[in-house]
Amino acid sequence: MIQIGTLPPPKVATRELPAAAKPAVADAAAALEKKFGKKASADIARGVHFCALVWDWSTSATGFVAFCTSHYHPPGKERSQLLGRLDEALHLVRGTMTMVGMSNRLGLDLQTGELTPSEELLGAFSVATHLDQDLRTFNVAALVQLNFGTDDLDPPRTREAWVSRRLSRVGRTVIPSELSAEASKRSAEVDSFVAGFNIHLDKIDYPDASVAFPKDTVRISHWGLRDYMMGLNGEKDPLPRQHAIRDLMRRVVDGEISREALGNPKVRWNLRDNTVTEGGKTRASTPIAALRWEKFKRAYDVQRQIDPHTAFGSIIDNKFKLEREMPEEKVVQILTDILSDPVVERVGAYLSRRLGRPLEPQDIYFKSFQSGSKKPPLPFDIAKKYPDAAALEAAIPGILVRLGFKKDRAKWIGSKIQVDNSRSAGHAAAPGTTFDKARLRVRIDKKGVTEESFNIFMHELGHSVEQVLTSYEMDYKSLWSVPNTAFTEGFAFTFQDKADFILGRKSVADPDAVMLQRLWEVYEIAGPSLTEIRFFHWLYEHPEATALDMQKAVRTIGDKVWKDYYARVFGAEGYGLMSVYSHMLWCIFYLADYAMGYVIAYQVRKFLSTRDFAPEMERLCALGSIYPESWMKAAVGQSISAEPMLRDVDKACDRLLGKA
Numbered sequence: 001m002i003q004i005g006t007l008p009p010p011k012v013a014t015r016e017l018p019a020a021a022k023p024a025v026a027d028a029a030a031a032l033e034k035k036f037g038k039k040a041s042a043d044i045a046r047g048v049h050f051c052a053l054v055w056d057w058s059t060s061a062t063g064f065v066a067f068c069t070s071h072y073h074p075p076g077k078e079r080s081q082l083l084g085r086l087d088e089a090l091h092l093v094r095g096t097m098t099m100v101g102m103s104n105r106l107g108l109d110l111q112t113g114e115l116t117p118s119e120e121l122l123g124a125f126s127v128a129t130h131l132d133q134d135l136r137t138f139n140v141a142a143l144v145q146l147n148f149g150t151d152d153l154d155p156p157r158t159r160e161a162w163v164s165r166r167l168s169r170v171g172r173t174v175i176p177s178e179l180s181a182e183a184s185k186r187s188a189e190v191d192s193f194v195a196g197f198n199i200h201l202d203k204i205d206y207p208d209a210s211v212a213f214p215k216d217t218v219r220i221s222h223w224g225l226r227d228y229m230m231g232l233n234g235e236k237d238p239l240p241r242q243h244a245i246r247d248l249m250r251r252v253v254d255g256e257i258s259r260e261a262l263g264n265p266k267v268r269w270n271l272r273d274n275t276v277t278e279g280g281k282t283r284a285s286t287p288i289a290a291l292r293w294e295k296f297k298r299a300y301d302v303q304r305q306i307d308p309h310t311a312f313g314s315i316i317d318n319k320f321k322l323e324r325e326m327p328e329e330k331v332v333q334i335l336t337d338i339l340s341d342p343v344v345e346r347v348g349a350y351l352s353r354r355l356g357r358p359l360e361p362q363d364i365y366f367k368s369f370q371s372g373s374k375k376p377p378l379p380f381d382i383a384k385k386y387p388d389a390a391a392l393e394a395a396i397p398g399i400l401v402r403l404g405f406k407k408d409r410a411k412w413i414g415s416k417i418q419v420d421n422s423r424s425a426g427h428a429a430a431p432g433t434t435f436d437k438a439r440l441r442v443r444i445d446k447k448g449v450t451e452e453s454f455n456i457f458m459h460e461l462g463h464s465v466e467q468v469l470t471s472y473e474m475d476y477k478s479l480w481s482v483p484n485t486a487f488t489e490g491f492a493f494t495f496q497d498k499a500d501f502i503l504g505r506k507s508v509a510d511p512d513a514v515m516l517q518r519l520w521e522v523y524e525i526a527g528p529s530l531t532e533i534r535f536f537h538w539l540y541e542h543p544e545a546t547a548l549d550m551q552k553a554v555r556t557i558g559d560k561v562w563k564d565y566y567a568r569v570f571g572a573e574g575y576g577l578m579s580v581y582s583h584m585l586w587c588i589f590y591l592a593d594y595a596m597g598y599v600i601a602y603q604v605r606k607f608l609s610t611r612d613f614a615p616e617m618e619r620l621c622a623l624g625s626i627y628p629e630s631w632m633k634a635a636v637g638q639s640i641s642a643e644p645m646l647r648d649v650d651k652a653c654d655r656l657l658g659k660a
């Protein structure tokens with residue numbers, strides 16, 4: 001095992017130039033200026049700098065000047081030609097690797113028969129793992145960086161400039177293989193730790209002696225505990241049991257779960273005197289203390305080692321600048337807009353009336369705003385109409401025509417989508433190249449399609465149609481797809497919303513209740529998202545922090561978020577709920593993606609719901625994978641914002657609270 005702290009210094013750090021490189025960089029710039037004149041000097045300085053960042057200085061410092069002088073393409077016609085060439089060539093490299101990967105995974109993804117260990121082996125085989133290093137070895141990275149390298153984040157103004165921005169990422173980072181191997185090992189450790197964090201609710205003696213759970217009630221923290229707690233809402237006298245579970249969630253955050261009882265069905269844990277009993281013997285229980293953060297810290301420590309090899313140097317900056325491509329201030333602003341909007345108090349008032357009591361902290365997870373509406377049966381046998389994947393595939397052009405696509409267009413889109421019977425409930429995979437197809441996967445019973453699987457099919461069809469419209473006809477290959485998954489979910493949900501329409505039935509969902517549900521979901525996740533962002537800043541400000549320091553900090557930060565944004569709805573005591581998300585332990589810093597996903601998908605969906613659907617979807621898809629904010633402005637004429645959702649919820653509240 002690698003001891004973090006004793007690793008060799010990085011061979012090629014992406015962020016800083018070695019001192020030995022500086023004379024060669026100056027020589028290269030001088031040589032290029034001599035050739036292309038002073039007017040090119042700013043572009044030359046940019047090019048040699050970024051080229052130097054990816055150059056292998058350990059072997060060939062002397063070749064750098066010669067390389068730059070023969071591979072620099074001055075802005076204008078020559079640069080454009082290189083851009084077109086790289087756009088095609090690199091797309092084909094990545095796209096064919098995607099196709100190979102899909103082929104290797106077929107046994108894992110599709111219901112092709114028994115899932116054998118050999119299929120698992122083949123499914124894990126990737127031909128792309130050394131691509132970044134190979135781009136360096138063959139100096140493709142150096143070529144790209146010399147001509148297109150930049151850290152600029154201002155939105156480009158032309159399509160060609162967008163392509164240039166996309167190319168600027170090529171070959172920029174190579175994580176040393178010993179570090180990425182260690183990172184994946186440690187993330188697997190966190191995986192199995194989180195997966196094993198099971199609490200046997202029925203093997204605990206609670207302070208409230210009236211609380212008891214059925215035999216073998218075992219739930220994972222925090223998802224399982226949360227969902228079980230909410231499921232109690234329909235039952236008689238749920239509060240004592242909900243309080244008991246809420247207290248267990250608080251104990252998870254504060255490290256007060258019994259080590260002996262965790263995941264162990266043979267142990268009985270008495271909370272009244274904090275003892276554990278096993279095989280007739282009773283002893284004091286040992287708390288897990290900072291165990292969760294010890295696991296986190298192992299994953300985090302190796303990520304800090306990886307930082308100098310990344311484009312922006314920290315987990316925080318890479319997440320916002322490289323992955324989300326949204327400024328941190330903007331994301332935080334949207335989160336706090338949601339958290340501080342007065343409409344959450346109105347939805348809270350509605351929920352309180354429905355529950356018949358003042359709200360309590362666990363009500364933040366309430367999910368049943370729409371319960372009670374029953375769909376009438378279909379007038380035909382859906383399993384007969386769609387017996388298998390081939391029947392669904394054949395139905396696609398007809399469905400698209402009903403959604404407003406012209407007949408020929410619907411036929412063409414349908415010809416690019418292959419439907420398969422999947423092992424998972426459903427997923428959609430974009431075409432890797434122009435000679436590939438979009439793959440729509442949905443699980444279909446032997447007896448044929450059910451209403452549930454048809455719903456999933458419609459959701460995945462939204463993804464697949466988006467994937468077709470954002471690829472084959474796109475002006476540049478580097479701009480295939482949409483900015484991120486939140487955008488494609490906007491299309492997927494729009495299609496899913498139309499499932500009843502396609503099946504020939506009026507929707508029975510109460511649109512106002514649906515609105516309240518959407519707000520409550522995003523309100524719930526916005527707090528943990530903000531907690532995580534503040535916690536990561538705290539981590540970088542406290543590089544020497546121990547696991548115990550981390551446990552305390554995440555609780556303190558979460559409590560402040562609770563006090564500022566939730567106390568007015570649920571009361572002052574938050575029981576640590578802001579800090580309970582197990583997602584944080586993976587150190588992948590992505591909770592805010594959920595919140596932003598709800599916001600972005602809502603805007604896309606709302607826009608499409610009142611427009612001429614097919615031509616507007618075509619127009620939106622043609623924008624391609626530019627920055628999220630640029631996409632949203634060009635698509636719907638607005639900034640990314642929670643405002644449309646918040647105001648629609650306000651109107652839904654007017655109607656619902658008026659109905660009392």
Ligand SMILES: [Zn+2]
Nearest residue numbers: 459463489492
């Ligand atoms: Zn989806």
